[in-house]
Structures are given as structure tokens and as C-alpha cells.
Amino acid sequence: MYKLQSNKTLQRRWKTWKKFWTVYKSNRLGVIGIVILVILIVLAITADGLTPYGPPGPDEINLQESGMDPRVWTIPIPFTTIELGPFWNPFSDHPFGTTELGFDVYTLLFFGLRVSLAVAFISGIFVVLLGTIIGVSSAYVGGKVDAVIMRISEVILVIPPLPLLLMLASVPEIGGGTTTWELTAILIVAIYWPVSARLIRGQALSLKERTFVLSAKAAGASTPYIIFKHILPNVFPLMITMMITAMRQAILFEAFLAYLGFSDPLNWSLGFILNTAQAEAAFTRGAWWLMFPPAILIALIGISFAFIGIALDAIVNPRLRKR
Amino acid sequence: MGTLGFIGKRILFAAFAFFVALTFVFLLYRAIENDPVNVFAPAGHHGITDEQKEVLIKKWGLDKSIPEQFIIYLSNIFRGDLGYSFEHGRPVSDLILERLPWTLLILGTSTILSTIIGVLIGAYIGWRRASKLDATFVTSSLILNATPLFFTGIFFIYFLGYQAHPEKNDWKIPYPIFYSLVVLVIIFILIYRRKGKTFKEKMQFDRSFSSKIGLVVLLGLILTLISLNFSDGDLHLWFPISGGKTPGIEDQGSIATLQNIFHHALLPILVLTIYGVLAYGWFMRGNIIGVLTEDYVQTAISKGLDENEVLYGHCMRNAMLPVVTDIGMSFGSIIGGSILVEQIFSYPGTGDLIYTALLNSDYNLVQGSFIIITALTLLGLVIAEVLYSVIDPRVQRS
Amino acid sequence: MNQDVIIEVTNLVKHFPLKKSLTQTLREQFFYRGKEPIDLKVHAVDKVSFKISAGETFGLVGESGCGKTTVGLLLLKLIEPTSGVINFRNEDISQLSEGEIKTKRKEMQIIFQNPYESLSPRFSVLDTIAEPLRLLKIYNSEDEVVERVKETLKSVGLPQTEDFLDRYPHELSGGMRQRVGVARAYTLNPSFIVADEPVSMLDVSIRVGVLRIMKDLVKKFQTAFLFITHDLALARYMCDRIGVMYLGRIVELGKTEDVINNPLHPYTKALISAVPDPDPEATRTEEIPIVGEIPSGLILPQGCRFNPRCIYAEEKCKETDPDLLEADPTHLVACIRFKEVNNLVKEGEVE
């Protein structure tokens, strides 16, 4: 009998998803966002198979492995200077050129994509999980606990986030360590959870006052039952949109930190490629291939998240759809 | 209690938040390193002598217990002593005071500009919502918002600074030609967007349209005239890409110095303003749409009141209030943006100060800059909230 | 007769204390020290007593904000009463804890005012109606639950197809939703049901259908039914007896026909005279005005709570707060001057 029930619920759930997807499909931006994101994720996952070199190691220099001589670039192209340092340009055997030290940018891009997406997803998921746990329990416990949690989150929100992030990221260097990508994700969660916690708390508070909660109570429901069966399912859409927003923010936060050099030297993120470019003065030496591809990838990730967020918003708040 | 009580509460909260930030910084550096001397007065640091080290240890009580240190730390900070930067060999507060005007110059100008432009653009686009213009605005702001600010900055450096520099490249567009092109493109777009199918129909100028075109031409002329001032004798569109001013420019007199400073500040301001305009424009657009869909506005419009009067006389005022507070609220992120911009343009502001301090492990300076930045942010927040609560007492309840 | 009484409340009181803000508490602590503390509370329900027998429909009528909903929630113990006794099947449930009340839940149910709010948007029709059955573990097999849900759906005149069971509230019309609400209340076959303005949010055209269903169910299952409404016409259609509420107090209580045809309390008179008469030839009392605004339940008037608005008010009305007095054994009224008042009207008519 239990099997029958779960089968049914599964069916119904599947139906709901199908309905959701039909509505979602009608939103052109949303589809574009999903397609871009899926492609990027696939590229990131299959990175090892796509490039001849492994991820940049501490003393491994891909250029030397390839055993090629640097060539001097002679093809004049608008917006670029003629003079060239030891960079390899894209017209060599390296489709995206190399860095000054000879790292193959094509390889770096895929692995960078992987690290950046990993940071975004992990911090997005944890921001929402933490936010939901804190927000819902704060709404339900109420009283002093609620007040204290809200004060704490407000303080975190009013302290300027980027300087705070910078300071936190610099901490391991005092002990001679480095900012690993996991640490970056943790830091982003630490400064961004209040946003989701406050939003989710607000929604939980208003849901708590809805009549159907009272109705469940009249049917003999306990508080945990109400939270899991009535509050959380109704908070879920907000959780998803919140997660998308958090991921979008995380990408930018990560890029910010990595660009300023606070990044994992063993797991280059896209932002860290840009840091290298800046450090090697790539732009003023004409090596535009070190700048544009990673920046465009970062922008693409952000745009895909933004498009998905807009599409979800249109589904969650149908009022917006009419406009 | 009313307004005064509300203001008091917010000031108390800001003070509390500031205290929390102070405690946090204090504990952060003590938690990771058992001996604070290693952080704040490191042995063997090239900028520091043994005597200075002794003075520092004494002054900050670095050899005392943590609670004692905390009290000394607090009292020092409230006396305005933020420590001593061994990298620069000067007190932190002096350094910050010296750099602060630069930050305020680019932050202040860009904030004012982006508020004004953003509010106007946002209002207009909200008014013409669901139009092609609206769609353009939405997509472009989405794309720009997903692009890291530093990349936009680098982009500008590349095309308007480095590549266009008259000594570095032969890619040169003289100002008059550049602006004529811009004006021509705008006029073309204006004509293209007019009603009518054939070109002839589109070309039927009435008075208001002619005056629009006249305005565009005039703007182009003014821009050309202004920019001729920056062109160092040659007619090229380029901007300096590093520093706050050319060293030694003071010898050429104060007007030349001012011009030079302005020239250096333009690109940083431009980058910050673009992001600001998008942010405030986006916010304003949402507010305007919110106000416009309210019933009484709908009735006002259906009654046949003048559209402009409804939009500018009434809706603007209501929609603008939240934007004003948002400036105060987003002070923190604006300052974060300034770190990047200052780093990209090697601009000599506080953001650059804190970043280079981090790179050089000059933790007295890091700590001091962070405290000042937090204090400024909180100040902005309180001012905005107070202003808002005076203008619109309803906020006090939320 | 007494065995038939399902629920009986005596002197039910509910006060909502106003939340004090931090600044207010501080002010009290520092500036008003020693003086009487500012203690504001809403007197939502103030000494309400009535009883309902099996198969009987009792109506609570009054303007919005007079405390009708609060009474309904109190009876089901969805909020805690400040004081008073609630006898449910001869057992006082007013002091029961949340765990203890759970065993009573299958005996008492509620139909809410707003069908757009009272159904969880993420529960299908089946889940909504089956929720009480599952929560209270009435049946051990899911098939029995579905069977029972279909049965109830039939009794409220809704389709019993699989497709309908899988629908979500946003795919239902307002009338259908409210029927689902009724079905949900009836699946447990309770002996007492509160219906809080069940049709006030519905289109006038579909009200009668929903009302008739409830009326039939009451007859069929011999339920004690508390029908809350602000609409006298609805109360007249549904109820055997009605109580008229004003600012948290029942001011008149009696058989429906008695109260409506022969109102004794000045407030009831005013209410009834304000209702447009469907029968133009009927002789009715002239319109009796209610003067002034409805006072808040925050600060009750001294004496009779209706006195600031009562056109018959006298000095003594400001001194005593009248309890329910018997006009005849089945007709109670809370007015110390009800005899004079009703004579006065008659004299007026003679002139």
C-alpha cells in the first residue's frame, strides 16, 4: 500500500515538473540561460578530456611540455600592438595563446570554468541551506532568538562586503597558507547568508499566518509537520530564485577575490587568469587573449544565472508575466 | 517617540555595528596568530627599526593579555590613532587622510551623476515599460551586471586609454570626428525610430523633432569643446590609465592641475557611473512601475491629466524616496567597487591603499583602512535613513 | 435535552495584549516609574456564553471586528482563551494542552472564510481533504482514505474522478474551493463544526448552493453547527438560533424568528432596520440610526458598551454593564432598559 502511494506521489510530482517545464519553456530568456549554463557545465566537467594538458601544477609549465618555440606574431590586427613579449599568440599551436610563463590558456579556461562554477554552486547551495535553516527556525522560534539572529544578520549586511571579504581572504597568508577555492566558497557563504535568511524568514513569517496553516492545526498537525509540509514547500520557489541570485553573486565575489590575487594557486579560477593577465601586464603588451576569454566566460555564467532567475521570477510571480 | 526615537535607534544600531566590526577585526588577527607582535610589529620587516618595534609593542600593549590589548586597542582607536604603517613609515591615519580626498572625488562624483542620470532614465523607461527601449535597457543591464566591474574597467583602459594613447598606437580618432560620428549615429537612430513607413515620411520634421536634433548637435559641440581641453595639444580621444595626476603638473599652475586631475578621474568615474546608472535606473524603473500601477495614479491618467504632470509631478516623488535611501544602504558596495576601480587605474585612493597594504602584509594599515571604510559606510547609512525618515515617516514602522 | 448539548461555553474571554516595543518598555521603566503601567489590550471576546445542541445551527451575527472569528477559533482551541469554560460533550476543554486537544480534533472542525487562503496551494484536492484523516490516523490503509475522500466529495456535490482528486486549488473555482473546504471539515464526521463566514468571499450566485450543502449535511449528520456571519439574511436562512455580537459581547440571543421579527436590543434594532427589506409591503419599524463610529475594542466605553452610539442611552447606562436578561426563557437581551425601549417604540408608532 505504501508503494502504491509513493508511486502516485511520484507520478504527480513528475506531472508538476512537466507542467513547470512547459511554462518555463515559453520564456525565451530562461531557455537561453539554461542552454548556456548546461553547455558551460558540460565543458567544465569534461575539461580533462578536452585539453592535452592537465591543470596547472606548482612547477609544471605546459609550454615546455609541448616543446615548441615561441613565434613572434606578425599578423597586424586592429587594437593590438605589434610588440610581443614571450606570450604565445592564438595563431600558434595554442588556440587561445599562452601566458608569459607558458600556461596554455585554452587549458586554463576549462579548468578555470570548473573552479568558478564549483565555487558558485557550492556557495549558492550553502547560502540557501543555511538561510533556510536559520530563517525558518528564526521565524518559528521568535522572541529573543529571532531578535538576536536578525541583529547579527543586519550587522553583517551593513559592513561593506568586499573589503570584509578581502580581509578575510588575506588571513591564511599570515600563516603562510593560501586561499583555497573551498575557503573562498565558505567566505562567500559567511558574508551572504544574511540576505537569504532574512528573505526566507520574512516569507516564513507571512506563511505562518496564512489560514491553511491554521487549518492544518485544526486537523491535528504538529509544528514540525507544518514546517515540512506547509511552510517549506511554499518557501521552495523563493529558495530556488535565491540560490540563483546567490550563485550569480558568488561568481562575482570569486572573480573579485581571484582578480586581486586571493585565489587557489593550484586550482586556477577564471578570475585568477585575469589576475595573471594583470600581473603580466598582458593588455598593455597586446596579449588580449589572456583577458577577453575568461572575462567573457565569467559574464556568460552571470548572464545565464540572471536569465534563469528572470524566468523563474516570471513563473513565481505571475503578476510580472503580464507586464 | 516618533522620528527622534527612530533616529536615535538607528544611530545606536550603527554604533553597535561599528563596535562589532572593531571587535571582529581585533579578534581576527589575534585568532590566527598567537603572537600579535608577528602581525603588527614583525621582526625583520624592511620598513621597521628595532626602536620603532619597541614603541609599537608598548603603545598597543602587544605583550599584554588579550582583554588588556582590546581595551588599549579601543582607546587608541577612539583617540583617532589607527596605528603605524611600517611599509610607508607613517601613521595610518595620516595616510588615510591623504588618500581619502581622491576616493571621495571619484565616489562622490560618480554617485551624484549616477543618481541623477539613473533616476531620470529609470523613470522614463518605467513610464515606457514593455517597449523596445525597455527591453534594451533590461538586457543591457543584465549583461553588464554579469560582467565583473574590473573587466569593464580594463576594457575602457584598453580602448580609451592605452590603445588610444597618441604615443602608443596609430589607432587615433580626433575628437571632432569622433563626436561627429556619435552625433550622426544618434540622429540616424532618432529618424529611424520615427513613425512612418517610407524614408520620406520619416523625414517630415516638425518643430519638436528639429529641436531634438538641434539639442543633440549642440551636445556634441559642447563635448568636443570640453574634450579639446584634455587633448594635450593633439586632437585625440584618450585618457590616462594610471595615477591621480601627472607628477609635476603643479608647476603649470592651478588650472592646469585641476584639468589634469579631472582628466585622470574621468575613466574611473565613467566606470563607476555606468554601474551606478544601471543599478539606480533598474531600481527606479521598478519603483515607477509599482507607483504607476497603483489605483489612484491609474484614475488620474484615465481622467486625462497631463501625462508629464502625473509622471514628474507625482510618481517621481514617490518612486524616488527608496532610491535615496538605497544610496546610503549601498554605500558599502560602492566602496567595494572603488577598491577595484582604484586598483585597475592605480588610482591613489583608500581602496588602493588597503589593497597594497594587504599585498605587503602591512596589517596595521589594513586594519585602519577597514575601520575607516566601515565607519564611512555606517555614517552614510545613518544619514540616508535619517533623511528618509524625515521625508517619509512611514519607514519608521518597518 | 441536556445530553443533546454538544458544546456549551460560559463566560468566554479573550484579550489580545498589545505588544510593547522596546522603547515603550524603556519609557515605562524610566519615566513612568511607580505609576500605573500602560496596559493596553484588545477585548476581542468578553464574557460570551451560549450552547449548541446536536443538529442545531447557531448563528453569530455582528459587524466585522466584533470578535466573531475569535470566538470560533477559541471554541476549537486554535487560540488559547484568557478565561472561561468550554464544555465539549460535558468535558471542559478550555484548559487542555496542545497534546491533549489532539484527541478531540476529529470531533470538531472549521470551515474558513476565504477559500483562496485556507487551502494550501501545494496540496491537491485529495491531499487537502485527506490531510485530517492521515494526520489523525483514522484509517490504516491509503485505499480507505481515498475511498473516504471520494465519499465526502460526493456529499458536497463535487466530482470523484482521479483527475479531480489530482487538481490543485488554483485550478478550482471559488465555489469549488469552498466545497473542498466543507468536504475537508466533514471527512472526519465531526460532531461540531464552525463555519466562519463561509460564503462571504463567494459570488452571490453560488452562495446558495454552498449554503444548501451545509444545511443538508447538518441535518444528515446531526452536527452542532456554529454559523458565523455579518449578514442577517444568511443567518435567517441558516440558523435555528442566533446571537448578536457587539464589541466582543453577545447583546441579544434567541430563536432566529424572535430576534429578527421582534428585536429587543437597540443595537439589533438598528442592524435590522439597516437591512433593505425584500418585502416592500411588510410593516417595519422606521430606520433607527446608529450614531457615531464603532469604538475600538481597545478602550471599552464605561457601562453599557453600546451607550455612546445608543439613541436610548441614559445616565444609568454609563454605570452598569448589563448581563444577558431574560425577556422570555428563550430570548435574552443585554440591555437594562429593554422594556422601556420597546415600549417607547410602540408609543412612537401609536402617535
Ligand SMILES: Nc1ncnc2c1ncn2[C@@H]1O[C@H](COP(=O)(O)OP(=O)(O)O)[C@@H](O)[C@H]1O
Ligand atoms: N491575533 C490577534 N492579535 C491582536 N488582535 C486581534 C487578533 N485577532 C483579532 N484581533 C482583534 O480582535 C477583534 C475581533 O476580531 P475578529 O474576531 O476577527 O472579528 P470578526 O471576525 O467579527 O470580524 C478585532 O478588533 C481584531 O483587531
Ligand code: SF4
Ligand atoms: S443599556 Fe442603555 S445604552 Fe445599552 S443598549 Fe440599553 S439603552 Fe442602550
Ligand SMILES: [Mg+2]
Ligand atoms: Mg471574521
